[in-house]
Amino acid sequence: MNRPRVLVTGASGFIGGAVLPLLRSTGAHVRVLAHxxxxxxxxxxxxVDGDLTDPTTLRGIGRDVDAVLHLASYIGKDEDRCAAVNVEGTRRLVEEAGRAGVAAFVQLSTAAVYGDGPFRELREGDAEPRPVSPTSRSRLRGERFVLGAGGAVLRPYLVYGTGDRWVMPGLLRVVRALRSGLPGRGGALLSLTEVGSLAASLAHMVVGTPPRRATGVFHACPSRPVSLRELVVAAHLHLGFPLVGGEQSFEGARAELVRAGCDGHLLDLFGVDHWFDATRLAELGGRVPDTGLSAGLAAHAAWYRAQLL
Known part of the structure; x- marks a missing residue:
């Protein structure tokens, strides 16, 4: 049997932890860069023990590999660490893959590189990225090495599921703080991606025979967005989050968040349209992550309840 050979970074992380079992189930030979x-x-x-910030540990990492699935990233406010991992680490990995003649390179990035929005049914190339955080700025810079080498970059927006330390915890802080109601009747439209379906999309990109030769940017989001109101109701039903009634102005909601000691940027994440079109991924023949919100939250409800409540 001619098994596809895939190098994976970030296999122990939130999304990598969901991707690795899928790659194993396909019969692929997986080389994991562990740090x-x-x-x-x-x-x-x-x-293989290695560190994206240490070039000596990466030498020869791409030898005898058909595809690279680059999932590792640093998420935080340390500018130097962002540059070391997300920019220089990606550059080194791309260079090693190039020297080894790797056929396909797929990187997981984020639609947060576009900035605060609003974005409604945004297609790839329709807006110039304007990242606002150190993480997003560095991930955008890292993308350019992948794209320059003819690789593919997948950009989901908000990813939730078992292992999530950002999205639903952030929503819980929001609904606990907004006692006067959701901004704009909770009408903001959001692209939410369940971690298992995103993992399936990523695995599908690298386990073809030969590996799928995808190039450029792809939005890895469901075809249908959900409103903030839908999200709050679903989180109430499946996870036991507080249910917020009523409505208020965007400015009032931001002030209420700040008074409650929350980061006002959370309102930019959840209260402004961030709806990204995934037609390009579908046209490629890729697997569009399309688990419905209710089914997705139900699948991860036990983990969230244990961790958050």
């Missing part, structure tokens, strides 16, 4: 957090070995899984 700090351990990955459980298994059949056809090769663990």
């Amino acid at each position: 700090h957090r351990s990955v459980t070995p298994g059949p056809y899984v090769e663990i």
Whole structure:
């Protein structure tokens, strides 16, 4: 059997932890670049200790590999760390893949590189990215090495599911703070992607025979957005989050968040349209992550309840 050979970074992270079992199930030979957090070995899984910030540990990492799935990133406010991991680390990995003649390179990025919005049914190339955080700025810079080498970049917006430390915890802070109601009747339209369906999309990009040769930027989002109101109701039903009634102005909601000690930027994430069109991924023949919100939250409800409530 001619098994596809895939190098994966970030396999122990939130999304990588969902991707690795899928790659294993396809029979692929997976080479995992492991740093700090351990990955459980298994059949056809090769663990290689390495660090994206240390070029000596990356030499030869792409040898005998058909595809690279680059999921690792640093998320935080440390500008130097962002540059070291998300920019220079990506550059080094792309260079190693190029030297080894790797056929396909797929990077997981984020639609947060576009900035605060509003974005409604935005297609790739329709807006100039204007990232506002150190993480997003550095991830955009890292993307350019991948795109320059003819690779593919997938950009989901908000990703939720088992292991999520950002999206639903952020929403919980919002609904606990907004006692006077949601801004604009909760009508902001959001692209939310369930981690399992995103993992399936990523795995599908690299396990073809030969690996799928995708190039350019792809939005990795469901075809249908959900409104903030729908999200709040679904989180109430499945996760036990507080249910927010009424409405208020955007400015009033931001002030209420700040008074409650929350980061006002949370309102830019949840209270402004961030709806990204995924037609290009579908036209490629890729697997568009399309798990419905209710089914997605129900699948991860036990984990969220244990972690958040």
